[in-house]
Amino acid sequence: MATEDRAILIARAKLTEYLTSNKLRKTPERFAILDVVFSHNDHFDIDTLYEEMESRSYHVSRSTVYNAMELFCDCGIVRKHQFGTQQAQYEKVMNSGNHHHLICTECGKIKEVKDADLMRFVSSRKYGTFNMSYFSLYVYGVCSACMKKMRKTTQNK
Ligand SMILES: [Zn+2]
Ligand SMILES: [Zn+2]
Structure with missing residues (x-):
């Protein structure tokens, strides 16, 4: 199996575990956003993610995307960077070490x-x-x- 495929499987498992243990809902949106996150090998911001969700005809609000990203940060799949005064940028944890x-x-x-x-x-x-x-x-x-x-x-x- 390719490293990329394995990475998304691990991330999905981590998220499932996190949602279960924190009694949060396993909404399909959260997993769809995670898939888009894993299609990135570089840094991205909320707007980029939001637009990509739209282009995949997945209609979610900006705040849903934002909340999902906060959640991914909390469960350690994604890392948030604040570079100077720009919008926060995110990247996969496995990528940033x-x-x-x-x-x-x-x-x-x-x-x-x-x-x-x-x-x-x-x-x-x-x-x-x-x-x-x-x-x-x-x-x-x-x-x-x-x-x-x-x-x-x-x-x-
Ligand atoms: Zn420059
Ligand atoms: Zn980086």
Whole structure:
């Protein structure tokens, strides 16, 4: 079985377990949203998800999508990122353990970079009796496209 297929099966099982143990309803909407989440290998926001649900002719409200995402965060399938002042971005947890984020403060673009040495280093840190489950690292700066644009405007002055 492909890794992707296995991942969605694990996520569905996790969600089912979470809903059962918290006495929440196993609505088909929640599972449909989960499927759309798993079609993403990158970051996405609520609006993107909402539009994708619409294009699959699955009519749910924005707040249903939002609440489902909060639920997925609580049960550990999805991780929420707040990059600067933009809308919150989400990604699958299984996807996010191995990269950190470069965020352009000009256009808001997010680039993922893998840096195994750095990841290993941070993972191996001990902070007293604090038990680390995960970390996320955001590096803010200006992307090359914006850098080019900025150079052009200064040259034209
Ligand atoms: Zn990420
Ligand atoms: Zn930029």
